[in-house]
Amino acid sequence: MKIKTIELSNFRQFEKEKLVFTDVVGKKVTIVHGQTHIGKTTLVKAFLWCLYRSDDSFKTDPILVNKDAEKFMSPGDKKTVSVTVELEHNGFGYVIKTEQAFTYFRNLNEGYFSPVIKDPIRHMIKMTQEGNPTSVPLEQVDNEINEILPDNLRCYFFYDGENNKIDDVAEKSNLQDAVRNIMNLNVREELIKYFSDGVAGRLVERFEDKKSTSNFEEVGNLKEQKSYFEGLIETERNNNKQLRQNIEELNGQITNLEDQIDANKESAELQEKARQITRQIAELKKHRDDLFPSLLKRCDSSESVGLAGFFSVLAYKKANLTVEYANIKTNERAYKHLTGESVDEIIQKGVCVCGQKIELGGDYYKHLIEEKDYLSPKDFSASLKSFTDRFNDQVDAVDSSAYQLSRDAADLKKTIQSIESFGKQLEDINKKLEGFHGDIGAWQRDLQQKKYTKSGNEAVINYSESNIIPQNETKISGFKEKIDKYSDASEKNRHIQMYLNYLSSVRDMAQTRLDKKKEGIAVTLEQQVNNLFHAIVGTDKTELRLNKVNYNVEPYQNDQRISLSTGQKTMKNLAFVGGLIYLAKNKDKIGGAEGVDLDEPDDYPLVMDAPFSYLSKGDIKRACTELPKYCSQLIITLLDKDFDLAIDVLKPFIDKSYTLKTNETSTDSHFEEDEL
Amino acid sequence: MTKAEEIDKEKIIEIYVDSLKELRRLMRNGATKTEITSALEKIVTEVIDNEN
Numbered sequence: 149m150k151i152k153t154i155e156l157s158n159f160r161q162f163e164k165e166k167l168v169f170t171d172v173v174g175k176k177v178t179i180v181h182g183q184t185h186i187g188k189t190t191l192v193k194a195f196l197w198c199l200y201r202s203d204d205s206f207k208t209d210p211i212l213v214n215k216d217a218e219k220f221m222s223p224g225d226k227k228t229v230s231v232t233v234e235l236e237h238n239g240f241g242y243v244i245k246t247e248q249a250f251t252y253f254r255n256l257n258e259g260y261f262s263p264v265i266k267d268p269i270r271h272m273i274k275m276t277q278e279g280n281p282t283s284v285p286l287e288q289v290d291n292e293i294n295e296i297l298p299d300n301l302r303c304y305f306f307y308d309g310e311n312n313k314i315d316d317v318a319e320k321s322n323l324q325d326a327v328r329n330i331m332n333l334n335v336r337e338e339l340i341k342y343f344s345d346g347v348a349g350r351l352v353e354r355f356e357d358k359k360s361t362s363n364f365e366e367v368g369n370l371k372e373q374k375s376y377f378e379g380l381i382e383t384e385r386n387n388n389k390q391l392r393q394n395i396e397e398l399n400g401q402i403t404n405l406e407d408q409i410d411a412n413k414e415s416a417e418l419q420e421k422a423r424q425i426t427r428q429i430a431e432l433k434k435h436r437d438d439l440f441p442s443l444l445k446r447c448d449s450s451e452s453v454g455l456a457g458f459f460s461v462l463a464y465k466k467a468n469l470t471v472e473y474a475n476i477k478t479n480e481r482a483y484k485h486l487t488g489e490s491v492d493e494i495i496q497k498g499v500c501v502c503g504q505k506i507e508l509g510g511d512y513y514k515h516l517i518e519e520k521d522y523l524s525p526k527d528f529s530a531s532l533k534s535f536t537d538r539f540n541d542q543v544d545a546v547d548s549s550a551y552q553l554s555r556d557a558a559d560l561k562k563t564i565q566s567i568e569s570f571g572k573q574l575e576d577i578n579k580k581l582e583g584f585h586g587d588i589g590a591w592q593r594d595l596q597q598k599k600y601t602k603s604g605n606e607a608v609i610n611y612s613e614s615n616i617i618p619q620n621e622t623k624i625s626g627f628k629e630k631i632d633k634y635s636d637a638s639e640k641n642r643h644i645q646m647y648l649n650y651l652s653s654v655r656d657m658a659q660t661r662l663d664k665k666k667e668g669i670a671v672t673l674e675q676q677v678n679n680l681f682h683a684i685v686g687t688d689k690t691e692l693r694l695n696k697v698n699y700n701v702e703p704y705q706n707d708q709r710i711s712l713s714t715g716q717k718t719m720k721n722l723a724f725v726g727g728l729i730y731l732a733k734n735k736d737k738i739g740g741a742e743g744v745d746l747d748e749p750d751d752y753p754l755v756m757d758a759p760f761s762y763l764s765k766g767d768i769k770r771a772c773t774e775l776p777k778y779c780s781q782l783i784i785t786l787l788d789k790d791f792d793l794a795i796d797v798l799k800p801f802i803d804k805s806y807t808l809k810t811n812e813t814s815t816d817s818h819f820e821e822d823e824l
Numbered sequence: 825m826t827k828a829e830e831i832d833k834e835k836i837i838e839i840y841v842d843s844l845k846e847l848r849r850l851m852r853n854g855a856t857k858t859e860i861t862s863a864l865e866k867i868v869t870e871v872i873d874n875e876n
Contacts, residue, residue: 294852339844647869650836650868654868
């Protein structure tokens with residue numbers, strides 16, 4: 149396949165533009181370069197829209213009409229968007245034109261024009277080898293396009309470098325589909341099915357049915373039962389095949405997730421720490437929010453165990469002390485003096501408490517006797533004790549409450565300080581995580597879920613292959629034995645048996661060749677991908693190992709699986725696409741030539757949208773040196789900054805180079821051919 | 825099986841090659857299983873029964 153021209157009409161930012169691609173031997177490269185957001189990606193999408201009538205990115209913005217053209221619309225006006233691609237494939241010329249009509253009407257509610265969008269229509273003109281144009285019927289266009297470049301290969305040869313899109317594709321296991329399609333493995337596997345015994349509705353059954361029998365009715369019945377169980381086995385095998393594909397997809401996804409988690413270990417630790425802190429903050433806040441109202445409640449005057457209780461105790465104390473003080477004042481004299489019994493004792497001792505000697509009839513003696521007569525013993529201590537006890541009871545009642553209140557207040561203070569401190573720690577962690585948007589916890593959960601699903605799928609396959617299929621095979625053998633007993637030894641049956649023997653031989657041969665082919669493909673692809681990868685990276689330190697089942701390539705260093713940076717992933721993807729192109733070009737030689745035109749080499753162009761976005765200057769130069777060696781046609785869109793780097797290396801291979809520019813008087817863009 | 829009925833390796837290759845080409849064509853054109861089986865049956869019988 150070789151792309152000759154593309155013409156865009158009213159398509160997005162292109163009003164009417166035509167690009168002619170290189171057609172000179174040895175000059176295989178065409179470059180389109182420009183600033184960002186002026187139409188490089190649109191150009192690449194235009195190819196896909198023309199060939200396949202769809203592109204996922206247009207789903208969210210399906211109005212393809214050129215914005216400037218839209219400005220001058222009147223109700224009822226119709227605008228047609230079209231892209232025309234002219235290409236060559238296997239000696240035939242093709243002109244493919246996809247167009248879509250937009251009829252505008254006035255939207256009364258909204259007050260602006262809205263288009264009625266019709267489905268895109270694709271026309272194809274095929275030039276015969278004699279050069280006569282023939283129109284391909286619309287219903288056959290899909291088949292023709294699939295002959296040229298199957299839909300599921302488009303992402304490899306129209307490569308979205310900006311998004312490293314091949315990785316998304318790899319997750320869906322399309323690498324396997326790509327290789328199977330390019331190398332016709334799917335056709336070979338189907339052939340084996342058609343020639344195998346026990347596959348319902350295929351060739352073997354067709355011939356078996358032709359055999360004559362001595363008991364037509366009974367054999368018919370047995371065949372029906374046999375066919376039923378064959379159908380069950382086929383369903384089981386198909387399910388198992390699907391499950392194996394799922395497991396392969398899961399393996400790829402598990403590896404990617406493990407890589408992703410491993411590559412972000414530091415962020416993971418920070419995220420885990422942040423999660424712990426967030427949890428702690430939440431717990432502390434809950435504690436604060438519980439504590440605070442309880443403290444407030446205890447300050448409420450209606451609560452006896454709270455501050456109101458303290459004040460009540462103090463008030464009691466104040467009131468009673470005042471009464472007691474007045475009482476003491478009233479009885480001041482009595483309190484100052486001794487009791488009558490004490491006076492007797494003092495007189496008996498002959499010395500007063502103040503140290504004066506007491507003589508009978510003396511002044512001091514008289515004084516003491518006077519006092520003794522005057523005094524009546526009073527139990528002030530009992531009164532005082534009663535007051536003290538009542539006061540102490542009240543103090544006891546509020547004591548634990550006061551202790552709790554002070555402890556809670558301290559706790560509240562500490563809690564608020566901790567929240568602030570954790571908040572600061574969290575802020576620091578978030579600063580470190582700025583720009584990192586992955587959720588490693590979610591990745592880890594996803595990883596566990598995928599591992600669980602994988603082991604579930606494996607268990608289902610295991611049960612199916614060790615129980616269900618063998619049981620049904622035994623039943624089928626039983627039916628076959630019975631059918632054979634009724635088969636007569638006629639000439640016709642002998643002839644049919646000969647057909648069956650041939651079918652079996654063809655199947656064995658097809659299987660042997662398929663195995664050889666697969667082995668050859670795996671070895672070649674791994675070798676080519678590594679050659680190109682090492683050449684672009686500039687070192688052979690990393691080895692890319694190919695999974696022979698799903699064709700995923702995984703990087704290893706010193707026998708250890710490693711993670712690749714985004715730039716290295718881009719180079720791995722470029723190397724893989726290079727490997728696919730090599731396979732397509734050499735399909736007749738890989739895994740044993742068969743002399744079948746089924747394996748005639750295909751030559752795919754490589755159309756790359758900003759493939760070098762993640763590469764260093766050195767990588768870009770090496771990629772530009774190596775890629776042209778792999779493909780016969782290379783169309784690259786580049787940012788101006790990458791173009792300046794690439795041009796020196798690519799110059800010998802470039803036939804045409806276009807600058808993409810915005811128009812001075814509109815938002816449209818146009819191409820200007822560069823002078824080389 | 826008589827000598828004349830012995831498996832002919834060349835015929836096996838011929839059946840394999842013709843079937844593979846036809847199968848590829850039919851698969852790309854979205855043929856049904858029945859259509860494919862009939863087409864392959866025709867190839868098998870023609871190659872085997874062709875004495876030349």
